[in-house]
Amino acid sequence: xxxxTFTEATPSRAVSAPSVERSELPHTRIEPSKxxxxxxxxxxxxxxxxxxxxxxxxxxxxxxxxxxxxxxxxIQPLFTMLAFTLFFxxxxxxPSDGIPYPLFSYTALLPWQLFASALTESSNSVVAxxxxxxxxxFPRLVVPLASILSGxxxxxxxxxxxxxxxxxxxxxxxxxxxxxxxxxxxTMATAxxxxxxxxxxxxxxxxxxxxxxxxxQFWLIASPVAYSSTLVPARWRPFYGLNPMAGVIEGFRWxxxxxxxAPGTMLWVSxxxxxxxxxxxxxxxxxxxxxFADVV
Amino acid sequence: xxxxxxxxxxxxxxxxxGERESYKALRDVITDAFASPFRRLRSALQHSSNGSAGSExxxxxxxxxxxxxIKRGEVVGIVGRNGAGKSTLLKILSRITEPTHGHADIWxxxxxxxxxxxxxxxxxxxxxxxxxxxxxxxxxxxxxxxxFDEIVAFAEVEKxxxxxxxxxxxxxxxxxxxxxxxxxxxEILLVDEVLAVGDAQFQKKCLGKMxxxxxxxxxxxxxxxxxxxxxxxxxxxxxFSNGNIELDGRTSDVIATYLxxxxxxxxxxxxxDPKRAPGNDNVRLRSIRILARGQxxxxxxIDEEVSIEVEFWNFRHDIRNxxxxxYLLDSMGNxxxxxxxxxxxxxxxxxxxQKAHPVGLYRATCTFPANFLNDGIYSITAxxxxxxxxxxxxxxxxxxxxxxxxTGNMRESGGxxxxxxxxxxxxxxxxxxxxSGDMAAIAHPQA
Numbered sequence: 001x002x003x004x005t006f007t008e009a010t011p012s013r014a015v016s017a018p019s020v021e022r023s024e025l026p027h028t029r030i031e032p033s034k035x036x037x038x039x040x041x042x043x044x045x046x047x048x049x050x051x052x053x054x055x056x057x058x059x060x061x062x063x064x065x066x067x068x069x070x071x072x073x074x075i076q077p078l079f080t081m082l083a084f085t086l087f088f089x090x091x092x093x094x095p096s097d098g099i100p101y102p103l104f105s106y107t108a109l110l111p112w113q114l115f116a117s118a119l120t121e122s123s124n125s126v127v128a129x130x131x132x133x134x135x136x137x138f139p140r141l142v143v144p145l146a147s148i149l150s151g152x153x154x155x156x157x158x159x160x161x162x163x164x165x166x167x168x169x170x171x172x173x174x175x176x177x178x179x180x181x182x183x184x185x186x187t188m189a190t191a192x193x194x195x196x197x198x199x200x201x202x203x204x205x206x207x208x209x210x211x212x213x214x215x216x217q218f219w220l221i222a223s224p225v226a227y228s229s230t231l232v233p234a235r236w237r238p239f240y241g242l243n244p245m246a247g248v249i250e251g252f253r254w255x256x257x258x259x260x261x262a263p264g265t266m267l268w269v270s271x272x273x274x275x276x277x278x279x280x281x282x283x284x285x286x287x288x289x290x291x292f293a294d295v296v
Numbered sequence: 297x298x299x300x301x302x303x304x305x306x307x308x309x310x311x312x313x314g315e316r317e318s319y320k321a322l323r324d325v326i327t328d329a330f331a332s333p334f335r336r337l338r339s340a341l342q343h344s345s346n347g348s349a350g351s352e353x354x355x356x357x358x359x360x361x362x363x364x365x366i367k368r369g370e371v372v373g374i375v376g377r378n379g380a381g382k383s384t385l386l387k388i389l390s391r392i393t394e395p396t397h398g399h400a401d402i403w404x405x406x407x408x409x410x411x412x413x414x415x416x417x418x419x420x421x422x423x424x425x426x427x428x429x430x431x432x433x434x435x436x437x438x439x440x441x442x443x444f445d446e447i448v449a450f451a452e453v454e455k456x457x458x459x460x461x462x463x464x465x466x467x468x469x470x471x472x473x474x475x476x477x478x479x480x481x482x483e484i485l486l487v488d489e490v491l492a493v494g495d496a497q498f499q500k501k502c503l504g505k506m507x508x509x510x511x512x513x514x515x516x517x518x519x520x521x522x523x524x525x526x527x528x529x530x531x532x533x534x535x536f537s538n539g540n541i542e543l544d545g546r547t548s549d550v551i552a553t554y555l556x557x558x559x560x561x562x563x564x565x566x567x568x569d570p571k572r573a574p575g576n577d578n579v580r581l582r583s584i585r586i587l588a589r590g591q592x593x594x595x596x597x598i599d600e601e602v603s604i605e606v607e608f609w610n611f612r613h614d615i616r617n618x619x620x621x622x623y624l625l626d627s628m629g630n631x632x633x634x635x636x637x638x639x640x641x642x643x644x645x646x647x648x649x650q651k652a653h654p655v656g657l658y659r660a661t662c663t664f665p666a667n668f669l670n671d672g673i674y675s676i677t678a679x680x681x682x683x684x685x686x687x688x689x690x691x692x693x694x695x696x697x698x699x700x701x702x703t704g705n706m707r708e709s710g711g712x713x714x715x716x717x718x719x720x721x722x723x724x725x726x727x728x729x730x731x732s733g734d735m736a737a738i739a740h741p742q743a
Contacts, residue, residue, distance in 0.1 A: 025483060028406070030391060031399035053431040061419050135414045136432055137391040137406075293393045294311065 054146035073154035121147040122195025174258030196281030241269030306398035373526035376536030404483030413473030418462035451475035523629035563594035579689035614652035620660040632718035670720040
């Protein structure tokens with residue numbers, strides 16, 4: 001029951017014609033979309049600041065609500081690395097391409113953590129931002145994009161540790177380190193590609209949320225984090241690249257430590273896979289997004 | 297036709313019943329797939345027998361072929377009952393959802409305000425939330441930074457701007473949220489019911505801001521249940537009913553039609569299908585009726601008694617403390633009075649309140665005495681509540697309305713000006729002669 005009491009008299013309604021000419025005003029046509037729709041990249045560019053703001057919100061809130069704050073970004077990969085080193089490195093004696101095992105696994109855990117968190121965040125992003133989607137217009141791609149970015153801060157914090165480890169083990173980076181940004185972007189593209197599919201599916205089928213933990217676990221085992229891809233016989237290795245994270249992780253090791261061989265065919269297979277998944281994901285997402293506000 | 301801001305042609309929106317807020321589990325889809333051979337068979341059978349679409353999910357049209365045009369600088373109110381399609385229209389125009397068919401053309405940037413404080417995060421400070429909310433509403437960072445001080449001043453939260461908003465009082469929260477939106481500067485502003493927040497003082501301020509907005513030549517579409525607001529802001533109003541435009545014209549005419557249409561003119565509203573009646577699993581409304589001169593009527597005179605009868609089903613065995621409340625609203629949507637059947641507020645001994653209510657049908661009747669209501673159109677909102685702790689079991693907003701006509705019995709001469717106020721009661725007046733006193737000093741104070 002809203003009991004509103006306005007005692008004021010009717011305000012004046014002098015309407016002055018706006019000075020803008022109609023030709024300057026943007027024209028929008030609203031109609032049902034049919035078939036394949038454009039990606040709306042121009043619109044997305046216009047809203048680039050929102051991507052930044054949403055990512056910034058996620059980061060700020062995450063660190064505000066945790067007692068250890070940014071320390072978590074290091075604790076997670078650090079302890080995983082310690083466990084891997086103990087069980088795989090020391091006990092199972094998994095070969096690590098001549099790199100000290102702690103450094104070997106931590107270098108892989110960096111892109112892996114970035115990928116796993118970006119994938120989880122983006123897959124849940126549309127459902128998590130339900131309120132926004134049902135109440136405000138903005139290009140819907142903003143939501144998964146922003147969620148991908150928020151993992152970058154954790155990545156940067158965790159990255160400082162690897163520098164320390166490299167100094168400790170006396171590993172000097174080679175010129176290959178210049179390709180590192182590519183691998184970081186590639187990691188995020190992989191997460192985005194899969195995340196777009198899953199986030200759109202998640203709106204329709206909440207099963208995705210429960211499947212996600214399993215997907216991430218399974219994917220970790222299937223990726224060369226605790227072991228080296230050289231365990232895979234050389235002729236099968238291009239097929240191993242069908243898992244894009246295999247290409248990413250081996251590429252990351254190569255770029256940072258420069259000791260292993262540059263991942264050749266395997267990486268190119270990964271690039272193609274990611275390109276297909278990402279472009280497909282973008283179109284699928286765009287196709288599904290018109291129903292988001294009605295269904296989510 | 298160079299001055300059109302919004303033009304809709306044949307705009308329609310279909311929802312599947314239960315589509316909203318009901319995502320599917322994959323399991324359902326799988327069982328559906330297995331069940332569908334039988335379903336198809338069954339629906340084919342039904343189809344041949346009665347021509348219906350069988351057990352296909354029923355669809356509802358939230359909007360049916362809406363066409364209208366709004367000129368630049370116009371401020372248009374949109375009224376109608378819940379579910380009439382008002383909010384769906386705003387959602388389509390603000391591109392949150394797509395129309396099923398038809399199209400709309402919009403010239404100018406659109407800002408929509410369907411909720412106050414969308415995207416506010418309780419952990420973030422007022423400052424952070426201003427930037428975040430501004431960005432969500434489509435403002436640039438530099439634009440927000442430029443207006444920041446004004447926004448803070450408008451919201452009156454200067455002291456707490458660096459405090460997380462979770463520590464704000466609800467009033468402060470709403471003020472801040474509205475303030476951000478108030479500084480949006482699109483050419484077209486779509487507003488849904490958001491003025492119904494905050495305290496009266498702040499509402500007045502918002503209203504002032506809104507009328508500023510319209511004065512600068514901006515086009516505004518305002519959905520509201522509050523007829524006072526619509527009346528103050530909008531020269532033109534569109535009445536929606538069941539997804540159609542029922543009337544489009546001068547606000548005063550449209551509001552009058554709306555309030556008459558809000559109820560059945562017959563003076564009663566009966567729900568034959570309990571599933572569709574207002575209420576919940578505890579209580580369902582069965583009917584609501586206005587009685588004048590001993591019969592159902594929506595028309596009465598100021599010198600007649602009017603009774604309002606609320607019939608409802610109680611489904612809970614031996615429940616106690618059930619009460620019926622009625623709000624009487626005037627044609628501007630302001631509450632004239634509210635009343636409840638509980639003993640302390642009842643001039644008759646209320647026998648049922650404390651007793652255990654058996655399951656069944658109840659009728660509560662409230663009588664307004666003769667020479668009590670002013671002339672005018674009144675609408676009724678009825679509630680059934682359980683007390684201690686209070687919970688609303690049934691709410692029927694503005695479900696019925698009735699007219700009270702003047703008889704002239706309280707006027708010294710027949711016709712006359714509008715009698716002001718919600719009630720017109722004969723009160724005991726008493727006038728006394730106090731003697732001549734200091735007449736001279738009053739008549740000639742300078743002397």
